[in-house]
Amino acid sequence: xxxxxxxxxxxxxxxxxxxxxVGDNLEILASRKVKLVADMLLDEAANLSYDLIVLPxxxxxxxxxxxxxxxxxMLKKQAESNKPYGxxxxxPALVLEPHGLLKGKKATAFPAMCxxxxxxxxxxxxxxxxxxLITSRGPxxxxxxxxxxxxxxxxxxxxxxxxxxxxxxx
Amino acid sequence: xxxxxxxxxxxxxxxxxxxxxVGDNLEILASRKVKLVADMLLDEAANLSYDLIVLPxxxxxxxxxxxxxxxxxMLKKQAESNKPYGxxxxxPALVLEPHGLLKGKKATAFPAMCxxxxxxxxxxxxxxxxxxLITSRGPxxxxxxxxxxxxxxxxxxxxxxxxxxxxxxx
Ligand SMILES: [Cu+]
Numbered sequence: 001x002x003x004x005x006x007x008x009x010x011x012x013x014x015x016x017x018x019x020x021x022v023g024d025n026l027e028i029l030a031s032r033k034v035k036l037v038a039d040m041l042l043d044e045a046a047n048l049s050y051d052l053i054v055l056p057x058x059x060x061x062x063x064x065x066x067x068x069x070x071x072x073x074m075l076k077k078q079a080e081s082n083k084p085y086g087x088x089x090x091x092p093a094l095v096l097e098p099h100g101l102l103k104g105k106k107a108t109a110f111p112a113m114c115x116x117x118x119x120x121x122x123x124x125x126x127x128x129x130x131x132x133l134i135t136s137r138g139p140x141x142x143x144x145x146x147x148x149x150x151x152x153x154x155x156x157x158x159x160x161x162x163x164x165x166x167x168x169x170x
Numbered sequence: 171x172x173x174x175x176x177x178x179x180x181x182x183x184x185x186x187x188x189x190x191x192v193g194d195n196l197e198i199l200a201s202r203k204v205k206l207v208a209d210m211l212l213d214e215a216a217n218l219s220y221d222l223i224v225l226p227x228x229x230x231x232x233x234x235x236x237x238x239x240x241x242x243x244m245l246k247k248q249a250e251s252n253k254p255y256g257x258x259x260x261x262p263a264l265v266l267e268p269h270g271l272l273k274g275k276k277a278t279a280f281p282a283m284c285x286x287x288x289x290x291x292x293x294x295x296x297x298x299x300x301x302x303l304i305t306s307r308g309p310x311x312x313x314x315x316x317x318x319x320x321x322x323x324x325x326x327x328x329x330x331x332x333x334x335x336x337x338x339x340x
Contacts (some may be wrong), residue, residue, distance in 0.1 A: 008171040032181040035207035038193040102324030140338030
């Protein structure tokens with residue numbers, strides 16, 4: 001759900017979104033057996049450079065992300081180059097934190113996993129933007145997370161326009 | 171997005187959800203080029219009976235639904251048997267209304283399409299339940315729509331529990 005919300009909303013903002021699979025198959029079995037098809041495998045996606053790399057959540061997904069050296073290296077390079085990256089739900093705690101990608105940053109995550117974050121001062125926020133890092137809490141905050149990304153890259157008026165058109169706000 | 175929200179949330183409530191494709195391929199190109207894979211083709215799905223049939227939105231999707239005689243017949247049978255059915259976004263206006271499936275019912279739809287509804291007295295509501303019919307407005311109301319379905323079938327405490335766990339409400 002989080003993946004689809006982010007992909008759909010960023011594409012509405014006219015972002016060029018690449019959906020990559022960390023598995024060896026384009027078909028992704030997401031949370032609750034929702035079946036998605038990626039645009040490319042991570043092996044191919046790793047050859048491109050990105051204005052932003054985002055990790056959706058889901059326990060299975062987050063574990064697969066954490067185990068992908070290729071993805072973790074992409075994220076580390078992104079952070080070292082001072083370029084934006086983000087994660088939601090289980091991923092801030094299971095992927096970013098253990099690989100040092102939250103170091104010195106305010107962040108949030110799925111409530112049951114926030115105890116894994118070394119800095120817990122901002123965990124109660126639904127979306128946290130700290131410099132190049134953007135994090136959020138779970139399925140119910142994924143629209144705000146996606147709109148937060150739209151705001152960061154395309155400005156607040158665009159984010160508010162989408163929120164209205166999509167009926168997220170009245 | 172609407173399809174995935176509904177599938178994911180209903181499965182969280184332990185509903186047995188079948189995702190059917192009205193095309194002749196299991197792979198579905200959804201709104202904003204999100205690629206989903208259905209569980210079965212509608213031809214096969216039509217052989218089963220359902221406690222509820224739900225149509226997600228999207229202009230392309232709604233047009234394909236309206237053009238599927240098989241789906242329209244399933245919906246008509248569902249209505250005649252006094253069994254629940256629902257639609258969101260473009261689908262109430264493009265599928266249910268022209269096939270007489272909103273007759274005598276309060277309903278809502280995507281704002282730009284509400285002029286097609288013969289009864290407009292409830293269009294400002296984000297989710298409308300009128301007997302066996304449940305309708306809603308668009309992407310930003312799809313979580314409320316799915317939770318409304320959960321409430322109808324599994325009770326309000328279950329819907330509230332999911333809303334909390336998913337961080338839709340605090
Ligand atoms: Cu829609």
